[in-house]
Amino acid sequence: MSTLEIRNLQVSVNTDDGMVEILKGVDLTIKSGETHAIMGPNGSGKSTLAYSIAGHPKYTITGGTVTLDGVDVLEMSVDERAKAGLFLAMQYPVEVPGVSVSNFLRTAATALRGEAPKLRTWVGEVKTAMEALSMDPAFATRNVNEGFSGGEKKRHEIMQLELLRPKMAILDETDSGLDVDALRIVSEGVNRAKEANNLGVILITHYTRILRYIKPDFVHVFANGRIVEQGGPELAEKLEANGYADYVSK
Amino acid sequence: MSVLTTNYLTPTGREEAWRFTPLKRLRGLHDGTAIQSDRESLVTKTALPSGVTFTRENLEPLSASDDVIIERVRGASSAVAHLAIAANSEFSEPIFLGRSVGGLDTAEFSRVRISLGTHAVATVIVENTTDTVLAEDLEIYLAPGSNLKFVTLQEFESKSVYTARHHAIVDKDATFKSITVTVGGDVVRILPTVAFKAPGASADLLGVYFATAGQFFEHRNHVDHAVPHAKSNVNYKGALAGQDAHTVWIGDVLIRAAAEGTDTYELNRNLLLSDGARADSVPNLEIETGEIIGAGHASTTGRFDDEQLFYLMSRGIAMADARRLVVRGFFNEIVSEIGNEEVQHRIMDRIDNELEKAGRNV
Numbered sequence: 001m002s003t004l005e006i007r008n009l010q011v012s013v014n015t016d017d018g019m020v021e022i023l024k025g026v027d028l029t030i031k032s033g034e035t036h037a038i039m040g041p042n043g044s045g046k047s048t049l050a051y052s053i054a055g056h057p058k059y060t061i062t063g064g065t066v067t068l069d070g071v072d073v074l075e076m077s078v079d080e081r082a083k084a085g086l087f088l089a090m091q092y093p094v095e096v097p098g099v100s101v102s103n104f105l106r107t108a109a110t111a112l113r114g115e116a117p118k119l120r121t122w123v124g125e126v127k128t129a130m131e132a133l134s135m136d137p138a139f140a141t142r143n144v145n146e147g148f149s150g151g152e153k154k155r156h157e158i159m160q161l162e163l164l165r166p167k168m169a170i171l172d173e174t175d176s177g178l179d180v181d182a183l184r185i186v187s188e189g190v191n192r193a194k195e196a197n198n199l200g201v202i203l204i205t206h207y208t209r210i211l212r213y214i215k216p217d218f219v220h221v222f223a224n225g226r227i228v229e230q231g232g233p234e235l236a237e238k239l240e241a242n243g244y245a246d247y248v249s250k
Numbered sequence: 251m252s253v254l255t256t257n258y259l260t261p262t263g264r265e266e267a268w269r270f271t272p273l274k275r276l277r278g279l280h281d282g283t284a285i286q287s288d289r290e291s292l293v294t295k296t297a298l299p300s301g302v303t304f305t306r307e308n309l310e311p312l313s314a315s316d317d318v319i320i321e322r323v324r325g326a327s328s329a330v331a332h333l334a335i336a337a338n339s340e341f342s343e344p345i346f347l348g349r350s351v352g353g354l355d356t357a358e359f360s361r362v363r364i365s366l367g368t369h370a371v372a373t374v375i376v377e378n379t380t381d382t383v384l385a386e387d388l389e390i391y392l393a394p395g396s397n398l399k400f401v402t403l404q405e406f407e408s409k410s411v412y413t414a415r416h417h418a419i420v421d422k423d424a425t426f427k428s429i430t431v432t433v434g435g436d437v438v439r440i441l442p443t444v445a446f447k448a449p450g451a452s453a454d455l456l457g458v459y460f461a462t463a464g465q466f467f468e469h470r471n472h473v474d475h476a477v478p479h480a481k482s483n484v485n486y487k488g489a490l491a492g493q494d495a496h497t498v499w500i501g502d503v504l505i506r507a508a509a510e511g512t513d514t515y516e517l518n519r520n521l522l523l524s525d526g527a528r529a530d531s532v533p534n535l536e537i538e539t540g541e542i543i544g545a546g547h548a549s550t551t552g553r554f555d556d557e558q559l560f561y562l563m564s565r566g567i568a569m570a571d572a573r574r575l576v577v578r579g580f581f582n583e584i585v586s587e588i589g590n591e592e593v594q595h596r597i598m599d600r601i602d603n604e605l606e607k608a609g610r611n612v
Contacts, residue, residue: 054564057556082566094561098579107575108565143579144561160565 002069002085002167004030004053004200010063011045011052022048024225025064028202030168035194035201037211037236040222041244046204047091049222050172054088055081068168083112085167089157089174096144101156102126104144105163112164129162133189150177158189162196169193170202175210187213208240223247258282258325259318267317270498270530272466275437277383277411279319279357284383287356291384292331295346295377301339302372304347307332309363312389313417317441320415323387326359333374337367337393344373344401344590352382354409362388366396366424373399375593379434381407386414392424394448400428401588405600406435415441420480422448429588430457430486432467433600443472446480449511455484456584458597460604461527463492470500471516475509484516487584489577489601490527491608501533501547510541520551521580523573523608570609577605 011023022045030036040046052059053066055078066073068084076084096104105126110116117125130139133155145153154174161169171190175183187210193199203214211233219235220227221244228247229235260281261268268280278284294304309330315321333347352358364374370393378384392398398418406412412435420426432438444453459467473482488497501516520529533547554576562572581601588594 056560078560078563079566079568082564088564090561094557096558096561096576096579098582099575107567107571111566111568111571164565
């Protein structure tokens with residue numbers, strides 16, 4: 001049982017106009033097995049929350065705390081956060097030219113598990129994960145994210161989620177750019193990971209569409225750098241009907 | 251030719267061709283003060299298959315060169331080490347040549363010829379190791395329809411000085427691919443050049459280099475499109491780490507008025523892994539006809555991509571391993587073209603070692 005606790009998190013980003021505050025005090029607690037949907041309009045700071053927790057150097061933490069089972073996450077380097085059990089499925093996964101998917105996955109698994117996975121079982125593991133996400137076996141020989149379609153990038157992110165077995169996953173707009181079939185396949189992958197590892201999930205999304213496949217326990221509305229309303233799944237229904245206008249004008 | 255003349259020009263460093271090269275470190279190759287040795291270090295490293303001969307002959311140069319060191323080499327010796335690959339022969343295994351005998355007190359002036367008969371298909375890999383002072387005039391002739399992959403590996407020890415011209419003459423419908431790898435030596439200056447002799451010819455000039463503290467590596471490509479419907483592609487990638495690591499890439503492509511239907515692209519990318527290193531990159535495209543398929547060039551010099559490192563580290567991969575993956579990936583595009591696992595592993599390991607050495611100071 002793990003708990004990710006975000007307290008009064010304040011984050012700024014350095015722009016040409018100086019430091020601009022994006023997150024203005026975010027409070028959120030996620031326990032293993034829970035799924036929290038964070039919904040909000042574009043530019044509300046949802047992605048900043050995701051990248052700040054993962055430790056992207058672009059963001060400066062100006063206040064607040066993030067702890068995983070009581071341990072200070074903000075003190076950790078990016079790779080240490082992953083080793084502690086955090087995972088970020090990115091909205092725009094980065095191309096790494098010349099590095100094959102299979103090499104990348106094995107290097108990551110070796111780093112996270114503390115030893116190289118046995119080749120025989122590893123090959124089977126990867127094969128199973130790829131088949132479950134309806135991915136062509138040739139995918140493993142391609143370079144990481146290079147020339148991937150939007151859907152392939154997202155499948156690749158979720159394949160990592162399944163293979164790397166984190167405790168807490170932040171899914172940043174994993175639904176964007178996916179057609180209905182791909183959305184279902186990717187969502188099933190998230191649900192498998194939840195079931196297999198009692199994963200806690202922060203599901204960042206603009207639309208309610210993905211919530212038909214991944215059922216949230218809690219819904220948080222994000223606007224202007226903070227959480228402005230919280231509720232159960234019924235809150236998503238309300239957003240579906242009314243949009244974000246109420247929150248943006250506040 | 252081989253007329254001995256003592257009236258060689260000595261470059262001063264102000265000439266366009268020599269403006270980057272540290273002349274003082276050339277151990278006298280450029281000004282005639284180097285003492286000529288009688289070394290003939292180039293040897294075959296594997297048994298030659300039938301259809302391939304390696305002999306020493308007196309041969310006239312196939313091409314003119316305005317490089318002053320090449321002129322000195324030609325003046326010093328009319329004997330040429332000649333690898334001849336018979337017409338219509340085809341080899342799946344590479345032919346290995348190499349130099350492993352050297353010496354720093356005297357300089358070797360070496361002339362080399364590689365010739366392919368019509369429709370011959372071969373891979374030639376030249377392994378340059380040891381500490382040496384070597385000036386090399388290497389000419390390649392590809393007869394119509396032939397296909398050569400020409401790999402040179404500059405894995406010299408740290409004091410070596412190597413200046414060379416690797417000039418390929420590519421005849422009708424012949425295909426030339428060179429892969430030039432420079433990872434060792436004090437000063438390495440190579441002119442990988444191509445002249446097309448007839449339509450349908452194509453050339454890929456690929457290269458990688460990794461310079462660490464104090465090393466100077468220069469690659470000057472020149473592609474002469476003098477005939478119609480030839481194709482060329484130049485792609486050189488380099489990494490630099492350490493104080494006064496210095497690399498130079500010059501990409502000259504000349505499309506003459508007669509060269510209608512030319513298709514050419516050249517690319518140079520440099521990865522600066524530390525402060526104090528310098529990468530010069532000069533693409534230079536001269537076009538005398540508009541009737542071409544395409545002509546382009548690109549040159550980039552940058553540091554590690556933070557987004558790539560973040561992505562890898564967010565999967566638990568430590569900074570040093572992430573950097574190694576990115577650098578390996580950067581070079582892999584070209585190293586994998588060598589097509590020989592053993593050589594590729596050796597080069598990648600060498601690159602890992604260079605990076606690790608440099609990493610202590612980054």
